[in-house]
Amino acid sequence: MPQATADSSSSGAYDPIFALIDIYFRSIYTGDSAALRSVFHPQCRLFADVNGAPYEKSVDQYVEGVATRKSPLELGESFRMKVLGVETLGAIALVRTRQQMLGFDYHDYLTLLNRDGRWLIVSKTFVHLAPAPSS
DSSP states (O other): OOOOOOOTTOOGGGHHHHHHHHHHHHHHHHTOHHHHHHTEEEEEEEEEEETTEEEEEEHHHHHHHHHHSOOTTTTTOOOOEEEEEEEEETTEEEEEEEEEETTEEEEEEEEEEEETTEEEEEEEEEEEOOOOOOO
């Protein structure tokens, strides 16, 4: 399975962030709820707009949903997840990602916080972008 990796211009300082995102991607793809939970701060909240409907969940609700659905791997889908950008400032980072899976085209904004040398996702906002209608 492909891994999230930094491009050649990235500093080694980003390696822990990319390692966390790799776990995030792999756990969503395989449905590994324990690994997925490990990348989130326990108080993380998730907010989204999915098909025009508001979405708000705790990390526990989100992880439970991933654990109880068929994973992209189980459905035979190819791995189509990638990092679009990373910004850091001190102990915070913003990571933009894209996951094409389960009939959705998700774009995530993940806010990470580094505490005691460990990065965790403290908030996740995302949207599903449907293909533009043909004219």
